Amino acid sequence: MPRLGLAFFCSGFAALLCQIVWQRMLGIFAGSDTISAALVVGAFLAGLGLGSILGARAADRLAPARALVGFALCEAGVALCAVVSKPFLYDWLALSMAGRVDAPLAVFALCFAGLAVPTTLMGASLPLLSRAVATSLDTVAERIGRLYGLNTLGAGLGALLGGWLVLGNIGFEAALALAAALELAAAALALTLLPGLQGAASAAAATGHAKAAAAGASAPAPFGGLPLWCGLVFLSGYVIVALEIVWVRLMGQVGQFHAYLFPTVLGVFLLADGAGMAWGARMVRRMDDPRPAFFAAQGGGFVLAAALVGALWLALPHPPLASLMGVDNSRFSAEAMGTTVALAVLVVGPPAFLIGMTFAFAQKAVQRDLASVGARVGWVQLANIAGNAAGSLGTGLVTLHLLGTMGTLKLLAALTLALLLGAWWWRADGGGDRARPRRRRPAPMPAALALGCLLSTVALPGNAAFWRRMHAEPPEGGFVAGAEDRSGVAFYREAPQPGGQRPGSFFIMGFRQGSVPFMEGHVLLGVLGPLLHPAPERVLAIGVGSGGTPWGALVSPQTRELRAVELVGPVLDTLEQIAEARPDGAVAALLADPRVRVEHGDGRRALARGDEAWDVIEADAILPESSHSGLLYSAEFLRTVRGRLKPGGLYVQWAPTARVVDTFAAVFPHTLLLWPFQILVGSDRPIAFDHGELLDRLDSPEVLAHARRGNAEIRSLARLVDGAPQIWTPDTPRAPAALTDMFPRDEFFANQPLLPARRRTQRETALGMGLDGLGEVRVAKRKAQ
Numbered sequence: 001m002p003r004l005g006l007a008f009f010c011s012g013f014a015a016l017l018c019q020i021v022w023q024r025m026l027g028i029f030a031g032s033d034t035i036s037a038a039l040v041v042g043a044f045l046a047g048l049g050l051g052s053i054l055g056a057r058a059a060d061r062l063a064p065a066r067a068l069v070g071f072a073l074c075e076a077g078v079a080l081c082a083v084v085s086k087p088f089l090y091d092w093l094a095l096s097m098a099g100r101v102d103a104p105l106a107v108f109a110l111c112f113a114g115l116a117v118p119t120t121l122m123g124a125s126l127p128l129l130s131r132a133v134a135t136s137l138d139t140v141a142e143r144i145g146r147l148y149g150l151n152t153l154g155a156g157l158g159a160l161l162g163g164w165l166v167l168g169n170i171g172f173e174a175a176l177a178l179a180a181a182l183e184l185a186a187a188a189l190a191l192t193l194l195p196g197l198q199g200a201a202s203a204a205a206a207t208g209h210a211k212a213a214a215a216g217a218s219a220p221a222p223f224g225g226l227p228l229w230c231g232l233v234f235l236s237g238y239v240i241v242a243l244e245i246v247w248v249r250l251m252g253q254v255g256q257f258h259a260y261l262f263p264t265v266l267g268v269f270l271l272a273d274g275a276g277m278a279w280g281a282r283m284v285r286r287m288d289d290p291r292p293a294f295f296a297a298q299g300g301g302f303v304l305a306a307a308l309v310g311a312l313w314l315a316l317p318h319p320p321l322a323s324l325m326g327v328d329n330s331r332f333s334a335e336a337m338g339t340t341v342a343l344a345v346l347v348v349g350p351p352a353f354l355i356g357m358t359f360a361f362a363q364k365a366v367q368r369d370l371a372s373v374g375a376r377v378g379w380v381q382l383a384n385i386a387g388n389a390a391g392s393l394g395t396g397l398v399t400l401h402l403l404g405t406m407g408t409l410k411l412l413a414a415l416t417l418a419l420l421l422g423a424w425w426w427r428a429d430g431g432g433d434r435a436r437p438r439r440r441r442p443a444p445m446p447a448a449l450a451l452g453c454l455l456s457t458v459a460l461p462g463n464a465a466f467w468r469r470m471h472a473e474p475p476e477g478g479f480v481a482g483a484e485d486r487s488g489v490a491f492y493r494e495a496p497q498p499g500g501q502r503p504g505s506f507f508i509m510g511f512r513q514g515s516v517p518f519m520e521g522h523v524l525l526g527v528l529g530p531l532l533h534p535a536p537e538r539v540l541a542i543g544v545g546s547g548g549t550p551w552g553a554l555v556s557p558q559t560r561e562l563r564a565v566e567l568v569g570p571v572l573d574t575l576e577q578i579a580e581a582r583p584d585g586a587v588a589a590l591l592a593d594p595r596v597r598v599e600h601g602d603g604r605r606a607l608a609r610g611d612e613a614w615d616v617i618e619a620d621a622i623l624p625e626s627s628h629s630g631l632l633y634s635a636e637f638l639r640t641v642r643g644r645l646k647p648g649g650l651y652v653q654w655a656p657t658a659r660v661v662d663t664f665a666a667v668f669p670h671t672l673l674l675w676p677f678q679i680l681v682g683s684d685r686p687i688a689f690d691h692g693e694l695l696d697r698l699d700s701p702e703v704l705a706h707a708r709r710g711n712a713e714i715r716s717l718a719r720l721v722d723g724a725p726q727i728w729t730p731d732t733p734r735a736p737a738a739l740t741d742m743f744p745r746d747e748f749f750a751n752q753p754l755l756p757a758r759r760r761t762q763r764e765t766a767l768g769m770g771l772d773g774l775g776e777v778r779v780a781k782r783k784a785q
Contacts, residue, residue, distance in 0.1 A: 001133065001143065003193060005150045007186040008129065011075055012154030014182035015122055016270075017162045018082050019044065020263070021172045021179075022115060025086070028094040028631065028741060030107050031602035038396045039104060043111035044119055045389040049382050051123020056378020058124070059131040067131035068194055072187040074121040074128065079183035081118035082176045089114050090742070095636065098608040123385070126151070127378035129190075144367075144377055145281030145360030149274045152356070156270030163263020168748025172741075223291055223365040226376060230383035233362050235419055236298055237387025240355050242395040242412055243305055244269050247348050249405055250309060253470055253489065253510040254316065255340030256331035257627045259747045264344050272349040276356025283360070290361040295423040297361065299449030301354035302416040306409060306456040308347045313461065317469060327471050327507060332625045332749070359384070401486040404463035410456070417453035420446045467491055471507055479504070481577035483570035487600070490570035492516070492546075492578055504578075506546035508568055514546030516578060516587060517711035521654075521677060522621065524698075524717050526552020527707065528679060529616035529652040530559055531697050532687065536615045537561065540644075542603035542632070543620030544571055547590050551710045553618060554593060555703055562596045569600040586710040604631055604640065613646045621654040624754060630744020633660050635737035638667040638682075648685040655680045657746050658755040659738035666737040669730040675723030678757050691725055694718075 026040045059067055093114055101107055126148060133143045166175050223229075248265050255261055280297070287293060315321055323329075324336055331340065359380075366376045399408040423446045461469070467482055467489060474480065474495040482491035494504030494516070506514040514522060526549040530536035537560050541550045544566035553562055566572055575598075579588035590596060603619075622629050631637060641651050651668065655661050655678040665671045668682030672689060681687060695718040697703060707714045728734065739745060745752040 001146070003189055004129065004133065005147060007075075007189040008125075008147050008151040009154035010182045010186040010189070011078075011122075011125065012151040012156075012274075013158035013161075014082070014179040014186070015078070016155040016158030016266075017166065017175050017179040017182075018078070018085075018118065020159070020162055020167065021176055022085060022089060024172065025090040025094050025741075026111050026114065027628075028090070028604070029098045029101075030111060031605040038393050039108045040111050041392050041396075042389055043108055043115050045385055045392070046112055047115050047117075047119025048123035049385045049389070050116070051120035051125075052127065052378045052382040052385060054120065055124030055127035056375045056382070059127040059378065060375050062128075062131060064132045065194060067128045068190055071125055071128040071132065072190045074125045075183045075187035075190070077121045078118050079180040079187070081121070082180040082183065085114075085118070085176060086173055086742075094741075098605065100609075102609065123381070126381055127375070130377040142281045142285050142360070144363050145277050145284065148359060149277030149279075149281060149356070152270050152274030152277060154274075156267045156272075156274055158267075159263045159270055160267030163260055163267065165751070168259070168745075168751030171743035173743075223289065226366050226379060229362050229366050230379055232294070232419070233358075233380055233383040234387040234390070235415065236355065236358050236362075237384040238391040238394070239298070239302060239387075239412055239415060240273070240352070241388045241391030242399070242408065243302070243351065243355075245392065245395045245400070246309070246405055246409055246412075247344075249400070249489070250312070251340065251344050251347070253327075254312070254325055254343060255337070256511045257509050258332060258337075258625050258749075259627050259744075260337065260750060261340070261627060264341055265348060268341075268344045268348045269352045272352035273356035276353040277359050279353075280357030280360030283357075284364040287361075287364060290364040291423070294358050294361040294365070295420060295446055296449070297354045297357040299416055299420045299423075299446065299453065301351045302412065303449055303452035303456065304354065305351035306413060306452075306460060308351065309409065310460055312343065312347055313466060313469060317472060322472075327510065328505070328512060330511070334750075337750070397486055400484070404484045405489075406460055406463045406466045409460060413453045413456040413460075417450050417457075420450040420453065479581060481574050481581065483573035483577075485569050485573075488568035488570060490568060490574040492574050506574075508545065508571055514548055516546055516582075516585070517713065518546060518548030518551055518586065520707070520711060520714050520717065521720065522546070522548025523552040523707050523710055523714065524677060524720050525549045525618060525621060525652060525654065525679065527555045527698070527703065527717065528674075528681065528721075529553065529618050529650050530556035531694065531703070532681060532689065533616050533648075533650050534688065538612075538614050538646075539563070539616045539618065540607075540614045541565070541618050541620065542607075543567070543622065544575070544598060545620050547575060547587050548710060549618060549620040550596065550598075551586055551590050552707065553616070554590070554595065555706045560595060562593075564596065564598045565601050565603040565606045566598070567600075567602055572598055572600055589709070604637055607640050607644050612644065614644055614649060615646055616650050616652065617641055617645060618652045619654070621656075624656050624660065624746035625749050627747070630739060630747040631741065633663065633739050633746060634741045634744060635663050635667055635739060636741045638664060642667060642682070642684060645684065648683060650687070651680075651682045653680045653682075654678065655757045656754075658757050659746055661757045662735040663737040663739040665728045665732075665734050669728075671728040673726040673757070674721040675725065677720040679721065686729075689725075689727075695722055 023040055023044070027037060030040055058070065062070060093110060097110065101110060129147060130144050133147065162175065166178065244265070247269065248262060251265050252261050283293065284290060316325065324339055325331060331337065362380055366380060395408055399411055403411060463484060467484065468480060471491045471493055474493050477496045479494040480492060488509045491507045492504055493507070504516045505512050506516060522545065526541070530539065530553055536556050536558055539553045539559055539562045541553055541562065541564040544550055544564045550562060550564045553559070575587055575591060578585070579591050582588060591598065619632060622632055624633065645651060653664065655664065655673060661673060661680065664680045664682055668684070670683045670685060670687050672681040672687060674681070698717040698721070703717065704714065707717060746754060
């Protein structure tokens with residue numbers, strides 16, 4: 001057991017590394033919007049479910065030694081898939097097929113085809129391993145619970161260490177190689193037990209197994225049959241994954257969405273869940289009837305989850321959390337990120353631990369004979385995976401969209417309440433065992449927990465009140481707007497000021513992304529492309545935010561079409577609310593302009609789809625620390641942008657770091673870097689650029705009039721770019737691209753410190769020097785010219 005436990009622990013660690021990387025690669029193909037992400041998760045879980053079925057059918061037909069060999073072969077197969085996954089999932093599917101397949105069913109089918117083999121092997125591993133360790137009916141539930149708990153602990157550690165250390169230090173491709181090595185180590189470790197199992201496989205053992213099978217055919221089910229427990233496990237799996245999605249949204253709001261946020265919540269959840277499984281496995285040997293423990297853990301876990309969410313909601317606006325974790329503050333500092341981890345442990349850990357215990361209790365209830373151990377493990381695992389898939393798809397696509405975060409939590413309270421009421425009736429009825437006398441007075445625990453679920457539906461706030469408090473609602477007289485759906489949360493907060501001014505802050509997914517009136521930097525990003533291009537008829541803006549960049553892009557009367565694509569749908573709903581409340585404002589003018597087409601979608605996927613060509617493409621400023629920001633700064637994305645520009649077209653982007661500058665200049669043969677605001681302009685043709693003329697145009701009456709309608713406080717746009725520009729031509733030596741899809745270094749800023757963009761000396765440029773993630777200077781190796 002210790003060696004098998006270590007092997008399965010390594011398997012869980014490797015599986016999580018693979019899952020994170022595979023989901024990232026497939027996200028490029030399917031898109032980063034919520035529907036596409038759900039399709040990828042659904043394809044992953046479908047493979048696990050298929051593996052559970054196949055493993056269940058195969059396990060009980062094998063002797064323990066053969067089942068152990070089957071487990072080792074599964075691990076080796078996953079290792080092989082990890083090694084060869086990049087050429088298939090990324091080089092072909094993500095880069096070659098992105099934008100060519102739009103139908104959701106086709107997207108799901110291709111994602112499933114890419115993941116079917118490794119996920120099926122992952123899903124089959126537990127039934128096979130369970131058959132290998134099934135030597136006694138008294139210990140089988142304990143052993144299975146302990147093994148699955150260790151596997152889940154390994155997955156949790158894989159999420160935490162993978163997200164915080166591995167991916168940010170070695171990149172995605174090397175992480176897959178590490179996962180393959182761990183899978184092979186798990187297979188080798190398991191095979192060291194093979195001689196002992198082969199020695200025990202005698203003819204007498206085979207005869208005993210046959211007798212056990214015959215006896216098992218009529219084995220009583222005092223705690224309910226397998227179908228009933230599969231249904232209970234399905235509901236449990238639905239609730240826990242739905243809670244995980246709620247936790248990710250909540251903690252993302254509290255801790256600011258960055259590359260480490262999701263691995264933190266997932267890792268804490270899996271570690272607590274695995275610890276609960278292991279603890280439950282210790283309890284089952286002394287347990288006569290596992291039903292009370294199952295329902296107490298399931299119901300108690302949810303009631304505790306609701307109480308902790310409510311406590312965090314109440315505590316967040318008050319010291320000490322308000323000063324550090326307030327929505328107006330940047331939470332990328334070490335202190336704030338450490339606080340986020342601590343809050344995740346407090347809010348996510350205890351409920352996940354309690355609900356994790358239910359797996360071992362369910363195994364105690366269904367394991368009635370050694371002849372069908374693998375099948376029963378497989379079917380229960382399949383029910384759990386099916387519940388996970390239903391919870392992921394149902395919550396991510398439906399309930400968050402229709403009911404919001406708090407509505408989803410209240411729905412889960414209703415489901416848990418129904419489960420507990422069923423348990424109450426079941427216990428009162430003798431559990432379906434007619435040999436047991438009916439109880440007139442059922443156990444009080446389900447009733448108390450049912451009351452807790454009922455109170456949760458009443459005490460928890462509604463969506464509007466919840467998000468107002470989370471965004472530090474303004475004092476009386478202030479105006480707020482906001483919306484939530486499956487793609488995220490947007491919120492606008494406007495506080496009245498003396499003199500009648502109404503400055504407002506615009507929040508997207510938990511942090512301030514703009515303002516109304518518009519920030520002058522956003523307006524400048526929009527203005528530059530149309531002013532530099534001789535005929536900016538068609539303009540594409542990736543990202544809408546508060547509207548500043550698209551507004552600036554309307555500066556030229558030659559522009560006849562502006563298409564703006566926003567990933568978070570509620571941003572557009574919130575802008576419409578602002579326009580309705582402020583009909584004379586710039587937001588209303590932006591949305592009413594007949595040239596403007598605003599839509600919800602993935603900007604990178606929108607570029608890859610179709611063959612439209614644009615005169616100017618602009619990207620609204622996005623913080624490099626933000627989660628998935630690497631998809632908009634990578635060399636591969638910039639090449640896609642270049643391919644969608646008309647000859648001589650311009651791409652305009654913020655340059656927050658030195659790596660962004662190096663990557664941009666490596667893709668565009670003609671590049672400008674304008675100071676001090678650090679704006680990059682790129683093209684495949686020479687850019688007609690006169691710095692003095694540009695400064696004059698930026699501060700011309702007509703341009704300033706347009707800018708000041710968006711923000712009356714703008715006095716000059718020229719001052720933001722009046723520094724000496726840096727210019728690259730095809731003859732200028734360049735550093736290699738520092739940011740790629742497979743290694744988004746800036747996104748992992750805790751491992752690869754962000755280095756500010758800076759002017760380079762002529763000597764540095766000639767040598768093609770770049771800055772690596774540790775802040776050291778490395779000279780790019782180049783052939784002598």
